[in-house]
Amino acid sequence: RKEVEQDPGPFNVPEGATVAFNCTYSNSASQSFFWYRQDCRKEPKLLMSVYSSGNEDGRFTAQLNRASQYISLLIRDSKLSDSATYLCVVNMGAGSYQLTFGKGTKLSVIP
Amino acid sequence: GAVVSQHPSWVICKSGTSVKIECRSLDFQATTMFWYRQFPKQSLMLMATSNEGSKATYEQGVEKDKFLINHASLTLSTLTVTSAHPEDSSFYICSASDRVGYTFGSGTRLTVV
Numbered sequence: 001r002k003e004v005e006q007d008p009g010p011f012n013v014p015e016g017a018t019v020a021f022n023c024t025y026s027n028s029a030s031q032s033f034f035w036y037r038q039d040c041r042k043e044p045k046l047l048m049s050v051y052s053s054g055n056e057d058g059r060f061t062a063q064l065n066r067a068s069q070y071i072s073l074l075i076r077d078s079k080l081s082d083s084a085t086y087l088c089v090v091n092m093g094a095g096s097y098q099l100t101f102g103k104g105t106k107l108s109v110i111p
Numbered sequence: 112g113a114v115v116s117q118h119p120s121w122v123i124c125k126s127g128t129s130v131k132i133e134c135r136s137l138d139f140q141a142t143t144m145f146w147y148r149q150f151p152k153q154s155l156m157l158m159a160t161s162n163e164g165s166k167a168t169y170e171q172g173v174e175k176d177k178f179l180i181n182h183a184s185l186t187l188s189t190l191t192v193t194s195a196h197p198e199d200s201s202f203y204i205c206s207a208s209d210r211v212g213y214t215f216g217s218g219t220r221l222t223v224v
Binding site for chain 1: 152156208212217
């Protein structure tokens with residue numbers, strides 16, 4: 001089983017739509033969780049950290065379910081500029097700074 | 112915010128030559144830096160963890176004699192791809208941990224011809 005799994009997509013949605021991405025991780029000892037955004041041929045950029053209580057940043061909402069080892073990202077009112085690949089990223093913790101990346105889910109927002 | 116500067120952005124080299132990629136933390140000290148490689152439509156794969164003043168830790172399957180890592184100061188880590196071959200063509204990205212989280216360099220697109 002892969003350490004971090006995501007639906008690769010692509011997700012093609014119209015502007016204004018709400019889209020949800022899911023991610024599962026295999027290591028129950030994982031301690032930190034993130035969503036990164038990567039544009040084509042660019043480096044990943046932090047979109048938001050994911051907390052157990054769930055957190056929201058504008059149109060973006062992230063949730064974590066530790067029992068199910070599941071992370072989600074919800075984007076409301078999609079914009080054309082949201083088109084990118086969204087990476088689910090996990091840090092195993094226990095003194096390690098290493099990040100494990102999912103393959104990413106590609107989103108295309110269509111006019 | 113924290114900035115990691117990576118150079119060059121892209122490089123084309125002949126098969127058999129060596130290429131050095133630099134990664135600098137500009138406004139913070141990075142005890143640990145990470146080097147990743149990303150092939151088209153694939154996820155970032157950790158190649159090695161670079162620790163200032165000590166030998167790098169390589170992931171399984173990554174040849175340490177081919178991918179030389181030097182982390183001589185708290186702000187600079189370098190990755191040298193030695194005797195490059197076309198299969199080494201990839202997107203190489205460095206990352207450092209700062210107070211907020213992890214900051215990535217802008218990446219180096221290596222093409223070996």
